């Protein structure tokens with residue numbers, strides 16, 4: 015599987031990702047630094063203190079100068095600079111730590127989305143045109159019409175408010191974030207809220223692709239061989255039905271990243287998304303740039319992962 | 334196919350029919366009436382259409398009358414629940430939730446419909462040109478489309494709003510800038526398929542100008558899929574606005590948006606759950622209605638391509 | 641005469657479509673004897689594949705076998721439970737299909753797909769199955785089978801894929817192999833090799849073969865008996881030479897006339913028979929062939945002919961036999977089925 019062609023392909027893609035990161039961070043950096051006023055504008059500082067701070071962040075230098083030192087910092091030392099609001103906090107370790115948190119929630123959401131989505135899709139396809147199918151196709155519209163924050167809200171209402179009220183507080187559901195990594199109890203609600211809308215989409219797609227696959231000739235061949243129906247579905251149908259489903263993994267990852275911005279805020283998860291929203295609200299431009307750069311790299315890597323997954327699932331695809 | 338013995342022969346067959354493509358004018362008329370007949374049989378789509386008509390009516394009524402002013406503070410006790418005076422209760426400042434919800438409907442509809450107007454205005458011409466001229470134009474357009482699909486739209490929109498400043502216009506701009514691709518891609522595909530059809534060939538060989546072919550033949554024959562795409566685009570844009578406002582970088586107070594109302598409500602979820610439930614349900618129902626309507630329109634306009 | 645290994649009796653298979661009921665197979669009966677090789681011939685859409693699929697109960701939705709019997713060793717396959725018919729499939733009766741490209745699963749290795757046929761019937765453990773797969777691939781003349789087993793279907797040529805399909809069909813040494821147009825999708829030279837291979841297997845292994853084809857020429861080399869199908873019915877059947885020399889049904893006659901000349905075989909586009917293939921939703925009244933039949937008489941419009949013995953061992957369903965047709969309509973000179981013989985058709989009538 016990992017032959018020479020694939021390795022060359024991977025390295026090309028990695029170069030492309032580095033280039034994307036460069037382009038994206040440049041656009042954001044230059045865009046933000048052309049804003050009227052400067053980053054400390056809001057704080058109504060005056061005199062030497064202001065001058066000192068400007069100098070500390072290099073904001074008194076020409077834009078081009080700032081830009082080149084930003085780039086050398088980023089690409090040579092992996093240094094994204096310092097937070098403008100929480101002075102003295104270096105950004106790189108901050109976003110790296112937040113990345114692990116976001117990735118943890120995101121991966122759970124992804125697993126959940128794909129697992130539930132495919133399960134429902136397969137059931138709907140096998141039971142095509144029965145009540146199960148109609149129920150699933152109707153609920154899937156409801157599913158992807160529920161914004162993740164609405165789902166999160168209802169989960170909170172149910173688990174944190176009503177459950178607590180009805181049991182007089184003897185039973186309550188721990189919501190929050192205690193350590194660096196979340197516990198299963200802390201993670202599954204946010205992951206559910208994050209993944210549910212997409213699970214509906216995966217279910218629809220799986221259903222369509224299963225229906226397409228089960229009328230293929232090779233399924234008839236498998237039956238003619240005398241294979242059991244469960245084997246035919248699991249081994250012959252599902253694997254082929256996966257191929258179109260992989261196509262939406264890219265958009266799915268992006269959806270989970272963007273959804274994370276909201277879900278992390280609601281559930282108080284100290285991840286990249288929460289940081290990004292806060293930094294935009296606080297106008298902490300250095301963090302905006304840093305987090306966005308991180309996002310660009312993540313999206314690039316996720317798409318590369320998806321493309322490699324094709325190779326694993328479909329032997330006809332080689333790079 | 335005419336007679337007797339026929340079996341699959343490898344090689345180019347007739348091009349697959351895409352969408353409502355390739356029907357000459359008289360057939361088109363019956364196509365639309367057929368579609369209307371099929372749509373009327375779709376119960377979910379019909380219920381959704383009724384809901385949306387009511388929603389639009391509510392938004393229009395809110396232009397001239399709401400039970401209270403949406404911005405008037407203290408019309409009821411803060412956080413107070415639903416009552417005869419305030420059907421949906423009051424919010425943190427004692428403002429009437431129902432009135433705010435009605436104004437929020439205006440915002441959602443303006444954003445939803447407004448973005449699609451621009452998406453059509455931008456996406457359709459670009460898609461037509463890319464599909465018709467193929468070659469370099471198409472490669473460039475396709476490349477740009479793919480780049481945009483690779484970026485996290487919400488995050489870019491957030492940065493755009495940071496740069497442009499939050500306002501309703503800028504929200505629409507940010508959404509169009511990050512979500513114009515679906516329509517462009519669709520129209521490009523339609524054009525690519527349609528330009529090979531006989532009646533287009535005929536028009537071309539009889540000396541029709543590209544503009545005439547694009548807007549006189551290809552566009553009318555792509556109308557069905559465009560309508561379906563725009564219908565699905567509306568809820569996507571509404572959701573987008575709700576996300577932005579939820580995070581506090583969309584519509585700015587005191588103007589209510591369902592997203593910002595939900596965010597306010599979430600903060601008071603223990604003491605005043607109605608504050609978050611009302612906008613959440615309004616938003617979900619509206620998105621659902623547009624999605625069911627889109628499904629219905631798609632099935633009605635293109636019965637062959639079921640789901 | 642030995643007892644038949646497979647008896648199909650009055651088989652009816654229908655498709656319930658939006659437009660109405662399509663009687664794809666309408667009262668088909670035939671016997672197959674051990675080690676025998678019979679051909680089922682007819683235009684596309686005449687019901688050959690559905691007949692074959694009905695035998696193994698593999699008719700796709702919305703098709704249903706509505707009546708009839710398929711007796712295999714005295715048990716009616718149509719009455720078996722799901723698990724029982726599964727055990728018959730591939731073990732006693734195997735089937736190979738027209739398009740080896742789409743009939744093999746693209747994401748599984750070719751060798752594994754053959755192993756599977758044995759594993760499904762607990763005929764062997766994985767290791768034995770793999771050994772036998774290699775042997776089978778060698779048997780169907782695939783070079784370097786030890787390495788080929790690891791190939792995915794897309795890495796094989798069309799002919800090799802069909803050989804692999806045949807190997808899969810033979811995996812459990814079935815007593816019957818149904819081959820549904822196994823050569824149609826292949827190149828001419830490969831077609832001949834595959835036919836030769838099937839003939840060898842029939843002779844050497846004693847596997848009875850049901851050969852489905854729209855090409856009379858394929859039948860000539862391989863089969864001892866032939867059934868001619870038209871619009872869901874058998875219209876003529878009998879020993880191959882006899883049918884070739886004295887076709888008794890006008891449809892058989894036109895089929896024979898449309899055997900492609902060897903040099904025209906390339907895409908195997910048949911010279912067509914004039915007229916439209918029948919619409920099975922609204923089959924013609926009387927003899928179903930009458931709209932296209934040059935010999936029809938009044939009766940043909942209203943009364944349906946039944947299969948009758950028209951010569952020793954030969955049955956045909958036609959009111960006007962060929963003998964009379966020759967006399968009355970002077971069609972003698974048209975009957976020339978030698979390859980390359982001039983056709984009586986004008987160019988405009990050559991449609992596909």
Ligand SMILES: Nc1ncnc2c1ncn2[C@@H]1O[C@H](COP(=O)(O)OP(=O)(O)O)[C@@H](O)[C@H]1O
Nearest residue numbers: 655662664683684685686687688689690691920
């Ligand atoms: N899936 C289907 N739906 C409806 N009708 C079908 C279907 N498959 C086959 N038929 C009908 O059955 C007839 C016989 O088909 P088939 O046995 O495949 O013909 P052939 O002789 O070419 O193998 C066709 O003419 C068609 O009318």
Ligand code: SF4
Nearest residue numbers: 927930933940958959
């Ligand atoms: S019965 Fe009549 S119509 Fe039918 S084949 Fe014989 S002659 Fe022709």
Ligand SMILES: [Mg+2]
Nearest residue numbers: 688689820821
């Ligand atoms: Mg067939």
